Amino acid sequence: MNIIETEDLSFVYGQGTPFEKKANDKLNIQIKEGEFIGIIGHTGSGKSTLVQMLNGLIKPTSGTVKLCGEDIWAAPKEIRKIRFKVGLVFQYPEYQLFEETVEKDIAYGPGNMGLSDEEIQQRVRLAARFAGLKDELLKKSPFDLSGGEKRRAAIAGVIAMDPDVLILDEPTAGLDPSGRDVLLAQIKQYHDERKNTVLLVSHSMEDIARTADRILVMNKGRAAMLEDTQTVFSRGDELEKMGLRVPQVTKVMSRLREMGYNLPSGILTVEQAANELQNLLGKR
Amino acid sequence: MEDFIKVENVSFQYVSDVEDEPTVPVNVLKNISMEIKRGEFVALLGHNGCGKSTMAKLLNAMLLPQQGKVTIDGLDTSDEEKCYDIRKTVGLVLQNPDNQLVASIVEEDVAFGPENLGVDPKEIRIRVDEALKAVDMYEYRTHAPFKLSGGQKQRVAIAGIIAMQPKCLVLDEPTAMLDPKGRDEVIATIKKLNKENGITIVLITHYMDEAVQADRVIVMNDGAVLVQGEPHEVFSQVELLKRHRLDVPQATELMYRLRGRGFFSGVEQAQLPLDSDECVAVIDRIFKQKQAEE
Numbered sequence: 001m002n003i004i005e006t007e008d009l010s011f012v013y014g015q016g017t018p019f020e021k022k023a024n025d026k027l028n029i030q031i032k033e034g035e036f037i038g039i040i041g042h043t044g045s046g047k048s049t050l051v052q053m054l055n056g057l058i059k060p061t062s063g064t065v066k067l068c069g070e071d072i073w074a075a076p077k078e079i080r081k082i083r084f085k086v087g088l089v090f091q092y093p094e095y096q097l098f099e100e101t102v103e104k105d106i107a108y109g110p111g112n113m114g115l116s117d118e119e120i121q122q123r124v125r126l127a128a129r130f131a132g133l134k135d136e137l138l139k140k141s142p143f144d145l146s147g148g149e150k151r152r153a154a155i156a157g158v159i160a161m162d163p164d165v166l167i168l169d170e171p172t173a174g175l176d177p178s179g180r181d182v183l184l185a186q187i188k189q190y191h192d193e194r195k196n197t198v199l200l201v202s203h204s205m206e207d208i209a210r211t212a213d214r215i216l217v218m219n220k221g222r223a224a225m226l227e228d229t230q231t232v233f234s235r236g237d238e239l240e241k242m243g244l245r246v247p248q249v250t251k252v253m254s255r256l257r258e259m260g261y262n263l264p265s266g267i268l269t270v271e272q273a274a275n276e277l278q279n280l281l282g283k284r
Numbered sequence: 285m286e287d288f289i290k291v292e293n294v295s296f297q298y299v300s301d302v303e304d305e306p307t308v309p310v311n312v313l314k315n316i317s318m319e320i321k322r323g324e325f326v327a328l329l330g331h332n333g334c335g336k337s338t339m340a341k342l343l344n345a346m347l348l349p350q351q352g353k354v355t356i357d358g359l360d361t362s363d364e365e366k367c368y369d370i371r372k373t374v375g376l377v378l379q380n381p382d383n384q385l386v387a388s389i390v391e392e393d394v395a396f397g398p399e400n401l402g403v404d405p406k407e408i409r410i411r412v413d414e415a416l417k418a419v420d421m422y423e424y425r426t427h428a429p430f431k432l433s434g435g436q437k438q439r440v441a442i443a444g445i446i447a448m449q450p451k452c453l454v455l456d457e458p459t460a461m462l463d464p465k466g467r468d469e470v471i472a473t474i475k476k477l478n479k480e481n482g483i484t485i486v487l488i489t490h491y492m493d494e495a496v497q498a499d500r501v502i503v504m505n506d507g508a509v510l511v512q513g514e515p516h517e518v519f520s521q522v523e524l525l526k527r528h529r530l531d532v533p534q535a536t537e538l539m540y541r542l543r544g545r546g547f548f549s550g551v552e553q554a555q556l557p558l559d560s561d562e563c564v565a566v567i568d569r570i571f572k573q574k575q576a577e578e
């Protein structure tokens with residue numbers, strides 16, 4: 001079943017002014033329940049506008065967003081409910097931490113959903129576990145945490161609302177390589193256990209290659225591709241023209257393939273590449 | 285080459301200035317020393333919180349060492365009278381281009397620095413044009429900065445610094461918020477300024493594929509230098525880097541794993557490839573050797 005479906009979805013900034021700009025132009029995309037979708041595209045390609053429309057933060061200029069088959073703007077007064085169902089983690093979410101303790105900060109979202117205290121506490125614990133925050137951190141001030149921990153605390157605040165769709169906008173920007181690896185593994189594990197839909201926006205092709213089932217490629221406000229990860233990254237030349245790249249290891253392997261080596265296309269990870277080369281060299 | 289930047293036994297700690305809070309000082313830099321030569325391109329690596337950004341701020345007298353000494357082109361940063369000279373010598377570029385642009389037109393933004401230095405208006409015109417040409421943004425000189433892409437904005441921010449004619453650029457994660465093309469543009473610009481204009485570069489980054497392009501890599505850990513050397517020397521120490529929350533480029537990792545499985549033993553550990561070109565060449569060479577043997 002399609003959990004998200006858009007029909008001719010468009011958004012124009014500054015409509016009717018000399019600064020009019022089409023940020024999203026007639027997007028028709030379908031995302032199935034439980035998918036892990038990577039979203040890539042150049043700066044200004046419309047990624048952030050799209051994800052803000054998916055959780056009802058901004059209203060489409062024309063076209064519709066359907067969640068589980070229903071137009072999210074059918075009842076504009078009910079739009080708050082959509083934001084609980086589609087959780088959005090912004091870029092640098094740690095700037096939005098504000099409570100006295102990590103626990104209270106994570107509890108803020110579910111606290112606004114009219115749940116019982118017990119239920120809220122349960123959700124806080126679960127969200128903290130999914131985000132890899134140890135129990136002793138919960139009583140601390142969020143401002144005493146390290147950069148990576150702050151970010152995970154902010155993500156936990158969205159997970160605590162138990163959204164059916166979790167959208168993360170550049171969750172690894174500014175983290176060191178190990179912080180990046182840990183956070184991605186955590187998101188992946190959350191997705192595997194919770195079986196919900198995850199949309200990950202990133203400028204890191206390596207991050208996307210390691211996590212996504214399918215990739216949505218945005219280019220100049222349009223959906224240029226929505227295909228499985230392997231297919232997208234085997235179209236390196238097209239991505240290059242859109243200001244994007246393929247992961248370094250994918251590039252190495254496709255270059256060798258072009259030189260006549262018998263290797264499959266669309267290799268995504270170092271481990272895959274090592275296995276393929278090992279096969280080619282023969283086990284001795 | 286002579287030392288241009290000299291950091292000698294520097295220590296630095298932050299103390300919380302919030303009232304009613306137990307003040308536990310955080311030692312960020314611990315008796316650290318490093319030298320950077322005139323005209324060198326150095327990449328500074330290290331995990332979040334290792335003290336890189338504090339180091340960057342010490343290099344243009346935004347912060348002063350609490351112990352030890354920082355000398356820039358012969359000027360001691362703790363000498364208050366030399367503060368302006370030091371800031372003119374070392375320009376700092378930060379992560380978010382939106383926080384660094386002040387004017388509503390690109391060329392006015394680039395002129396902001398030299399204007400404040402009291403440079404003659406005719407000279408400013410020349411410097412602005414040259415700076416914009418150096419970062420390949422001259423044709424955008426009358427555009428509005430907010431309409432540019434991230435990579436373009438960051439290049440305008442760099443031009444704003446170049447117009448003050450610094451001898452050295454310190455860049456603190458200048459590509460963290462950029463898309464792949466924007467990253468390539470900024471790195472190409474930095475390399476060009478280094479090679480053609482002889483500007484000394486200190487690049488702080490979490491992207492290993494950027495660090496491999498430097499002349500020398502300095503890895504910081506816990507407020508001290510962990511290891512330094514040419515990129516090949518540093519990135520051959522795969523385990524050491526991973527233990528300290530860092531990584532190696534995928535090309536290096538691939539060859540490292542295959543060596544671990546008993547292949548490519550003919551490739552010296554110190555000669556592990558650092559980018560895709562090197563990696564393809566090494567694999568091709570080893571396969572051809574093997575074919576010739578058989």
